[in-house]
Amino acid sequence: MDKIDHNILRILQADASKPIAEIARLVNLSQTPCWNRIRKMEAEGIIKGRVALVDSRKVGLGLTAFVAVEAINHTREWAANFRRLVQSMPEVMDSYRMAGDIDYLLRVVVPDMQAYDDFYNRLIEGASPKNVTSRFSMEVLSSRTVLPF
Missing domain, CATH: 3.30.70.920 (Lrp/AsnC effector binding domain/regulation of amino acid metabolism (RAM) domain)
Structure with missing residues (x-):
């Protein structure tokens, strides 16, 4: 994992509903490499899931x-x-x-x-x-x- 992966994780932890295009823009990547990084982190179990937080x-x-x-x-x-x-x-x-x-x-x-x-x-x-x-x-x-x- 590098700094870009950490930034992607910070963004997803704050709001997992953010569109890939927005995440990619925020971490200075194009959409495909950004999506590939997210999929890789999911496959490795770093990202365990995406949920809605309920009160x-x-x-x-x-x-x-x-x-x-x-x-x-x-x-x-x-x-x-x-x-x-x-x-x-x-x-x-x-x-x-x-x-x-x-x-x-x-x-x-x-x-x-x-x-x-x-x-x-x-x-x-x-x-x-x-x-x-x-x-x-x-x-x-x-x-x-x-x-x-």
């Missing part, structure tokens, strides 16, 4: 929970089962395997506390974790989608 609260998903999970054991079987479970739960927006005092951290988006309780019960039944600790967001102070490279 969760405006579509009825007003509760965000950060859920810390401690595994009951650290076998590959438990971890694989947990991975399958969280990947099958549409409420889980992000999931991370962590270092430190918790094993996994999930960002969960649901309409309300009842929906969270339903999610929580499915998580407990499906994974049987040692411990689950939830924290609820009161306000989003900062949210970025543009990587700082």
Whole structure:
């Protein structure tokens, strides 16, 4: 990747709906080489997809929970089962395997506390974790989608 690729990525991260002609103009390329660079970055998995960013609260998903999970054991079987479970739960927006005092951290988006309780019960039944600790967001102070490279 070179400086032009980085510039293309900055533009796409800010607005993936920009026409190729506009992107090419902004990075001083003609359209075909610009499009080829984008396709190459997609093929290499650098660009994972193009999406519309949606305000969760405006579509009825007003509760965000950060859920810390401690595994009951650290076998590959438990971890694989947990991975399958969280990947099958549409409420889980992000999931991370962590270092430190918790094993996994999930960002969960649901309409309300009842929906969270339903999610929580499915998580407990499906994974049987040692411990689950939830924290609820009161306000989003900062949210970025543009990587700082």
